[in-house]
Amino acid sequence: MIKTNTNNFLNDFINELKNGNIGISFHSNADLDAIASSLITYxxxxxxxxxxxxxxxxxxSKESIIALKEINIEIKKCDFNYDKLILLDNAGIEQVSNLISNKNIPLIVIDHHREGKIFQISKLYYIDDDASSTTEIVSSFASKLTINLDENISTLGILGILFDSNRLERASKSTLESLLYLMKNGDYKKAISIYYKIIKGIEEDFSIKMAKLKGFSRAIIGKVCKDLIAVVTEIGSYESIVSRTLIQNGADVAFTIKYKEGEDIRISIRISDKAISKGIDASNIARIVADKYNGEGGGHIGASIVTIKNKKPIEKEKFFSYLVNLINGICKESG
Incomplete structure (x- = not known):
């Protein structure tokens, strides 16, 4: 579903672009969707x-750095102060708090995450939570405006869509339309080759393998909604990868808590297709958990993130009990 605060977003967006110094940014540790959508927006x-x-x-992110190197794209740093900021692919305020400390800068938000608090303080916003990626959204804008993207940026755009759609597993008609637009100049075979190179690198990375194993060893496992497996674990890094791995290995509802002293707490939430069919929505759970812990939560039906400002560690056992009750309640309401 598309949500916006204007009758003609693209027209109003163009009018905003025509004036002032424009900055473009994204969530921390930018993944391929964030960086690809930023370059297309640029x-x-x-x-x-x-x-x-x-x-x-x-x-x-490591994946973005590898892709930029493989495609031979160099991004120049901002050499001026901007007075407008376009925020892309960002699930919540906590992820960009350092960028929006100056409340006088008008914000333009373009995203495929279900809307969080950040859209409430934006001048313009366009949120399509049915889109598989933010790259898909901005590519559709570029297509309508007949922007002629070069081969490298088009190839990166293809890669951004492939990663965020899980290699088109979550693709829709609009995803394929954006992909066709990017393929006019982009190299699909090269994008696929880089995709598998990155995936292989993730699988073989020593620190990632250690994080996965630690995640498994620290896991609390239980049953919810009669036949779903819920897992809570804790880790120092790679929380999203750990949650995804838990789902790939049998979990239906996975929560990975990342805690490092002096840093914000991040909770990665992943939901299996079976759990989704029972009415469990990761973005809804993220908002509920964020409200309980005074944080910020958002994302998609199958994957979301909660960010909690510098607080003492969450007690894993109590958190698990809380989640079991929460998820069982959701299943009862869904029938």
């Missing part, structure tokens, strides 16, 4: 205004 912005830049202070 090309779109440049049609109307030379004063556009991508703010990289949020950092890039």
């Amino acid at each position: 090309e779109l912005c440049k049609r109307y205004n030379e004063k556009c830049c991508i703010d990289l202070k949020q950092g890039l």
Whole structure:
């Protein structure tokens, strides 16, 4: 479902681009969807205004760094202060708090995550939670405006869609339309090759393998909704990968708590298709958990994140009991 605060987002978006210095950014540790959508938005912005830049202070994930190197894309750092900020692929305020500390900067939010608190403080927003990726959304804008993306950016866009759609497993008609647009100039075979290279690298990475094994060894496992397996574990890094691995290995509802002293607590939530069919929604659970712990939560029906500002560690056993009651209650309400 598309949610926006304007009758013609694309027209109003273009009008915003025509004036001022425009910054473009994303969530911390930017994945391929975040960085691909940012580069496409940058090309779109440049049609109307030379004063556009991508703010990289949020950092890039390993996957994004590998992809940029493989495709030979170099992103120049912002060399001016921007007075408008486009935020892409961001589930909540906590992930970009350092970017929006200056409340005087107008925000434009484009996203495929279910809306969190950040859209409430934005000047313009466009949220399509049916889209598989933010790259899909901005590619559709670029297509409508007949933006001629070069081969490298188009190839990165293909890669962004492949990763966030789980290699088109969550694709829709609009996903394929955006993909066809990107394939006009992009190299699909190259994108697929890089995709598998990155996946292989993740599987063979020593620190990731250690995180997965620690996640399994620290797990609390139980039954919810009569025949679903719920798992809670804790880790120091790679929480999203650990949650995904738990689902791939039999869990239906997986929660991985990332805690490092001095850092925000992050809880990665993953839900299996079987759990989704019973009415369990990861983004809804994320909002409920965030409210309980005074954090920020959001994401998708099958995968979400909760961020909690610098607090003492969550007691895993109590958290598990709380979640069992919460999820059983959701199943009862769903019938």
